[in-house]
Amino acid sequence: MKYILSVLVCFLLINNLKAQERYLTKQGTISFFSHSPVEDIEAINNQVLSIVDLETGDVAISILMKSFMFEKSLMQEHFNENYVESDKFPKAKFKGKILDAENLENKSKVSIEGDLTIHGITKKVKVEAAIEIDKDSVVLKGVFTVLVADYEIKIPSVVKNNIAKTIEITFSLNHKKIK
Amino acid sequence: MKLTKRKKIGFALLVVGVLIIALALSQYYKPHIDVYNANPDIITNATDLLYEYENDEELANKKFLDKIIQVNGQISKVEASENNDIILTIKNQKDGFGTVICNLSTKENKKLINLKEGQIVSVKGICTGYLMDVILVRCNVVNN
Structure with missing residues (x-):
């Protein structure tokens, strides 16, 4: 009985230690940018949910497509209704790992590899990010590109020239330690 | 001629x-929908809204997505977003993990001084869905 108890206590302690290495933000920022000769389109999402575990290097990010704010309401409408079909696919997700997650405190750049799901389609991506670890915060920042066609997002030929084939995605995630 | x-x-x-x-x-x-002058489609409170989302997200999405929702509840946090808009977190009155996160529109920034933790407010905004929390955007504070 004592043995079981001590194992249990140990387990709880380990669990606790691990839990302390988790950092979370509900107000991360992800924006995207499409450049074309006709027009530039930009949208920003300030409600990114992201969790990073420094112990394991796990990163999990969730965003609502409808939280992307556009300058023009027509663009936002087309984005949600025609392109990403956000009623059918309300969320985009990333689930991955920081590669070589040892001694992260001493690193300023990391590679993160994982599955990115947009519009119900999942693709492997590898992203470079700047990392900044402080006493109770972990900041991840970076830029990467995705191909619109990879995620089976159909752009009607009428506006083909208005929307870039490659979209630039910028992220800035300021995680705070989970207490 | x-x-x-x-x-x-x-x-x-x-x-x-x-x-x-x-x-x-x-x-x-x-222009974007003018939440400030629009009548809410649904009036509810944070606890009920969260209950509906925690119970059946798909059903709740059908009911709330893109709608102007007026939520009553108690502020648990007042923060600033990266571009300096106010973010209000409204508490779930039952024991629950989730909250309602309201991103106020820039126009509301001058109200910051009147917003305090623990205060009961009524916030009107557009529902964009549910992650760990229900999220409302383009919000404005109805009474404070």
Whole structure:
């Protein structure tokens, strides 16, 4: 009985230690940018949910497509209704790992590899990010590109020239330690 | 002066052309929904809204997505976003993990001074869905 108890206590302690290495933000920022000769389109999402575990290097990010704010309401409408079909696919997700997650405190750049799901389609991506670890915060920042066609997002030929084939995605995630 | 038939047709085409361009431009520059002056589609409180989302997200999405929702509840956190807009977190009164996160529109920034933790507020905004929390955007504080 004592043995079981001590194992249990140990387990709880380990669990606790691990839990302390988790950092979370509900107000991360992800924006995207499409450049074309006709027009530039930009949208920003300030409600990114992201969790990073420094112990394991796990990163999990969730965003609502409808939280992307556009300058023009027509663009936002087309984005949600025609392109990403956000009623059918309300969320985009990333689930991955920081590669070589040892001694992260001493690193300023990391590679993160994982599955990115947009519009119900999942693709492997590898992203470079700047990392900044402080006493109770972990900041991840970076830029990467995705191909619109990879995620089976159909752009009607009428506006083909208005929307870039490659979209630039910028992220800035300021995680705070989970207490 | 009598217009020839050709001139009449030309003139009509011109009018139609201008109308089409005007319509296209007004669509292109159509403003965002003015939450401030709009009547809410649904009035509820944070606890009930969260309950519906935690119970059946898909069903709740059908009911709330893109709707203007007025949520009553108690502020648990007042923060600033990266571009300095106010973010209000409204508590779930039952024991629950989730909250309602309201991103206030920039116009509301001057109200910051009147917003405090623990205060009961009524916030109106557009529902964009549920992650760990229900999220409302373009919000404005109805009474404070």
